[in-house]
Amino acid sequence: MLHSLKFPFSADTFITQRRRLKKKLLTLNVKRHPIRVAILGGSTTSEIKHVLEVFLLIEGFLPEFYESDYNQFYEDIMFDNAALADFKPNLIYFHTSYVNITTYPTLDSSHEEVESICQREMIKFNNLWSKAYDEYGAIIIQNNFDLPIVRELGNLDSVTHKGKSYLIQRLNLEFSIAAQNNKYLHIQDINYLSARIGLDKWWDPAFFYSYKYAVSYAAIPHLAYNLSRIICAVYSKTKKCLVVDLDNTMWGGVIGDEGVNNIKIGVDTAQSEAYTALQSYILQLKKRGITIAVCSKNDEKNAKEGFLHPDSILKIDDFAVFKANWQTKSENLLDIANELNIGLDSLVFLDDSSREREIIRQQLPEVSVLEVGEGIENFLSILDQSGFFEVTSLQSEDAKRTQYYKENFKREKFERNFEDYSVYLDSLKMIAEIQPFIPAYFERITQLINKTNQFNLTTKRSTYSDVVHYHESKHFIDLYGRLKDKFGDNGLISVIVGELKSQESHIVLWLMSCRVFKRDFELAIFDKFVAECQSRKIKRIIGYYSPTEKNNIVENLYSDLGFKFSHTVEDTTVWVFVIPDDYQLKNINIKVSL
Amino acid sequence: MKHEQVLEAIQPIFHEIFDDESLIITNETNADDIEEWDSLAQINLVVEMEKKFSVKFYLDDLHDLKNVGDMVRLVLAKVSQ
Numbered sequence: 001m002l003h004s005l006k007f008p009f010s011a012d013t014f015i016t017q018r019r020r021l022k023k024k025l026l027t028l029n030v031k032r033h034p035i036r037v038a039i040l041g042g043s044t045t046s047e048i049k050h051v052l053e054v055f056l057l058i059e060g061f062l063p064e065f066y067e068s069d070y071n072q073f074y075e076d077i078m079f080d081n082a083a084l085a086d087f088k089p090n091l092i093y094f095h096t097s098y099v100n101i102t103t104y105p106t107l108d109s110s111h112e113e114v115e116s117i118c119q120r121e122m123i124k125f126n127n128l129w130s131k132a133y134d135e136y137g138a139i140i141i142q143n144n145f146d147l148p149i150v151r152e153l154g155n156l157d158s159v160t161h162k163g164k165s166y167l168i169q170r171l172n173l174e175f176s177i178a179a180q181n182n183k184y185l186h187i188q189d190i191n192y193l194s195a196r197i198g199l200d201k202w203w204d205p206a207f208f209y210s211y212k213y214a215v216s217y218a219a220i221p222h223l224a225y226n227l228s229r230i231i232c233a234v235y236s237k238t239k240k241c242l243v244v245d246l247d248n249t250m251w252g253g254v255i256g257d258e259g260v261n262n263i264k265i266g267v268d269t270a271q272s273e274a275y276t277a278l279q280s281y282i283l284q285l286k287k288r289g290i291t292i293a294v295c296s297k298n299d300e301k302n303a304k305e306g307f308l309h310p311d312s313i314l315k316i317d318d319f320a321v322f323k324a325n326w327q328t329k330s331e332n333l334l335d336i337a338n339e340l341n342i343g344l345d346s347l348v349f350l351d352d353s354s355r356e357r358e359i360i361r362q363q364l365p366e367v368s369v370l371e372v373g374e375g376i377e378n379f380l381s382i383l384d385q386s387g388f389f390e391v392t393s394l395q396s397e398d399a400k401r402t403q404y405y406k407e408n409f410k411r412e413k414f415e416r417n418f419e420d421y422s423v424y425l426d427s428l429k430m431i432a433e434i435q436p437f438i439p440a441y442f443e444r445i446t447q448l449i450n451k452t453n454q455f456n457l458t459t460k461r462s463t464y465s466d467v468v469h470y471h472e473s474k475h476f477i478d479l480y481g482r483l484k485d486k487f488g489d490n491g492l493i494s495v496i497v498g499e500l501k502s503q504e505s506h507i508v509l510w511l512m513s514c515r516v517f518k519r520d521f522e523l524a525i526f527d528k529f530v531a532e533c534q535s536r537k538i539k540r541i542i543g544y545y546s547p548t549e550k551n552n553i554v555e556n557l558y559s560d561l562g563f564k565f566s567h568t569v570e571d572t573t574v575w576v577f578v579i580p581d582d583y584q585l586k587n588i589n590i591k592v593s594l
Numbered sequence: 595m596k597h598e599q600v601l602e603a604i605q606p607i608f609h610e611i612f613d614d615e616s617l618i619i620t621n622e623t624n625a626d627d628i629e630e631w632d633s634l635a636q637i638n639l640v641v642e643m644e645k646k647f648s649v650k651f652y653l654d655d656l657h658d659l660k661n662v663g664d665m666v667r668l669v670l671a672k673v674s675q
Contacts, residue, residue: 012645016638019613019630047634206653207637217637 007371007386011221015047018054025057031548032062033235033461038089038138039065040073042100043214048227051220055228059237070212071100074124077132084136090463091231092132094142097190097214098168101145105162114161122174133184137465139234141227142179143188144172146214147195149203183443183464186230186392193226194219196385229387235461236450239368239388240342240401242285243333245351246296246303246324250314251275252376256302266311274376279313281380286318289398290389291340291405293321295332295349300324320405329356330363340405341514343453343550348388350379397444397491404515407488414487425520425589428485432521432590434528437471437478444492445480449509453550455522456511457543457557458572470509475500477532481525483516483590490515494522496529504540505533517553523587526561530579542566543575561586595673600647600666607642611635621663639665647673 014021035056039045049065056063066087068076073094076084101121105114129140145168148157157163172191179185194202197219204216215223232238247254252264252271264272265279286292292314296303303324307316316322321339323332329351337344344366351357357369368388372379391398411428418424437445446464453459462470470478481494493513498505507529512522533541543558559565563575601621608619612630625631640651643665649672659665 016610016642019611023613047637050634206656209653210656211633211637217641 007368007388008382009221009225011218014054014221015051015217018050021054022057025054030060031459032057032060034062034064035090035231035235036064036066036087037231038068038084038087038092038136040068040076040092040094042071042073042094042096043208044070044212045095047213047217047220048095048215048224051224052227055225056231059228059232061231061235073100074128077128077135089136089138091234092136092138092140093188093227094128094132094140095214096143096145098145098148098164099208099214101167101171104164105167107162109162111161114167118167118170118174121171122178125175126178129178129182129185133182133465137469139184139186139463139465141186141188141230141234142175143190144175146190146193146202147199149199149205183393186234188227188230190223190226193222197222226387229390230392233390233392234463236447238391238451239290239348240346240451241291241293241320241336241340242282242348242350242389243293243295243336244282245353245356246294246298246306248352248376249350249379250279251306251309251312255306256299260302260305260309263306263309265306265309271376272311274380276311276313278376278380278383281383283313283318285389286314286402287399288391288394289401291320291401292318293336293340294319294323295329295336295351296324297326297329298324318402320402329360333360333364333367341454341517348386350383352376352379393443395444395447397447400491403488404490407490408515410487411485421518422589428487428519428589430483430485430519430521430590432484432524432592433482434479434525434592437467437480441480441492442467442471445495448492448495448513449511452511452513453548454514454553455517456548456551457507457554458509458546459548459551460509462509470497477505477529477536479525479528479532481512481521481528483519483521494525496525498529498533498541500536500538503538504542505529505536505538506542507544510543520587520589522557524590524592527585527587528592530583533579534583539579541577541579543577544572545575546572595670597666597670600669601662603646604643604662604666604669607639607646611638611642619662621666622661624661643669649673 039049045067049067053063053065066084066089073096102124103117105117129142132138132140147168148164151157151165153160153163158165158169160166175187179187202216202219207213207216244250252275253262255263265275266272267276282292294303304316304322306312307314321336323336325332333344333347333349337347344364348368348370349357349360350370350372352372357371360367361369370382370386372382415424418427442464446462446467449462449467470476477498477500479496480492482492483490493516495509495511496507497509499508543563545554545558547555558575561577563577566574566576568574601619605619608617609615612628612635617628625636640656644650647669649669651668651672655668659668
């Protein structure tokens with residue numbers, strides 16, 4: 001996050017200040033990730049676009065937009081559209097709402113008629129999504145339907161098949177099923193969002209009649225922010241680690257003063273229940289792959305005792321890093337980021353003290369600080385609504401993350417027993433699997449491409465459909481790598497993609513997870529890449545290094561591998577490697593399975 | 595509250611919305627004078643004025659505002675109700 005946007009933000013002032021915010025954000029000297037977003041609406045969308053732009057700038061994107069004319073979402077996709085083809089969207093957002101449903105049941109409608117209305121509507125949307133995907137290769141984001149503001153049939157409206165609410169609920173379920181079956185389709189749940197905000201606040205009749213907006217002026221920032229969270233998730237910019245304070249955050253009371261038997265946790269009192277609810281939510285985050293860490297001004301022994309309390313939902317082992325000491329919280333947060341080998345911008349900070357929050361906001365502006373206010377009972381809802389941990393799918397790789405970190409600590413301890421690093425590497429008994437992409441890994445590969453910042457030569461980002469393309473096109477060499485050793489399985493940790501042009505293989509993507517730095521895996525995957533080139537009778541490999549703030553670890557990679565510097569294009573250095581006929585394998589420590 | 599006082603009080607709203615401290619708004623200023631004054635800026639202005647003067651404008655109030663003078667007269671009418 002580039003701007004210390006407070007979450008929750010004030011939706012009221014956001015729109016008024018957006019022009020100023022945008023100018024300010026554009027003056028920041030940061031390398032931005034360009035994306036092209038097409039907004040295709042069934043109602044007016046321009047303010048949605050403006051507000052979304054600011055949220056995307058805050059997240060480090062450089063967005064460009066295409067906007068359909070009023071209510072042209074369907075025509076824009078279904079008919080030839082040179083302007084949209086020229087625009088080459090990465091993402092297409094369909095903003096439709098209950099005003100765009102073509103046919104509603106009437107009092108005369110039979111059950112069968114309503115089923116066929118539902119099916120016709122789904123055929124229309126399915127055609128729309130698949131045409132958009134096939135034609136433009138874009139990721140599709142579709143919002144589902146909000147409920148109608150008035151119900152001619154009252155409560156019966158959602159019960160009888162003749163009701164509008166009934167049809168909408170049917171369609172929303174069909175949308176979800178469609179998204180389960182199509183990886184490129186993501187649903188924005190405005191059915192939930194509108195309920196959360198309240199329908200009266202969500203829908204403003206005057207705003208609709210005057211300007212044809214299907215959401216109110218006040219709701220636009222909520223809609224756009226929520227959409228920005230999905231876009232962050234598509235590009236794997238999801239936050240990785242939740243850092244929590246302990247006293248009056250994980251339990252009620254000060255454990256150092258009151259002792260473990262007197263802290264408030266469990267279900268015996270109202271206060272205890274609120275802390276227990278927060279802990280349970282955090283455990284669910286951890287189970288789906290968010291790393292959790294402690295940052296507390298406390299004596300370590302006292303602090304750990306809190307999690308030995310029989311009613312504590314979280315246990316000491318759930319935390320990847322446990323910092324309970326008397327250092328400043330900024331120092332501890334820096335240590336946590338270092339130990340996990342992730343950026344400060346991947347951390348979310350949860351602390352009941354407004355003073356500590358303000359210090360972190362000032363000293364470490366990259367950290368996302370949750371402005372939880374006062375009252376433990378409200379922390380959970382603010383954490384939840386922040387969307388910082390939004391993901392587009394659940395993956396088993398994510399769930400294992402804490403385990404990976406722990407195994408790495410074991411490796412580091414083990415490493416200290418060795419004086420000769422290559423003896424250490426050999427003793428790890430590493431086994432690699434290096435193969436062309438397979439569909440089961442497309443999502444993990446997309447995720448890795450988008451979130452790897454350190455060992456990443458080009459920092460080129462890709463969507464799911466790009467990854468499918470690398471694999472299916474004959475013009476690319478695509479390899480992923482997995483690595484196991486005596487301590488455990490590191491999972492899928494590296495990707496390399498070569499684009500084949502005029503008998504040369506251009507390495508457009510090469511990256512590796514920080515989990516496996518300094519294990520010589522890059523040599524093993526390069527050997528395999530060379531073999532793939534040889535089998536296609538390609539002798540020249542072209543490497544590109546585009547420096548960023550985070551990737552200087554690979555500054556010398558190409559020269560170390562024996563590439564010759566060729567020239568510079570803007571800030572990118574270009575390197576050439578001619579495969580010798582007697583190419584010697586560079587990797588000696590890792591066994592590559594076949 | 596007098597017409598001039600309202601006109602004075604709404605200057606900062608225009609500065610904020612158009613991000614231009616140098617704007618001087620008169621009764622005759624209208625959407626043709628400020629490039630960014632589109633239908634959205636119009637909504638921004640209306641909402642900010644509602645907040646500033648604690649009033650609520652309805653659909654009927656808004657359909658023929660031609661310039662800033664009309665807006666000020668509308669605010670005055672609402673405030674005096």
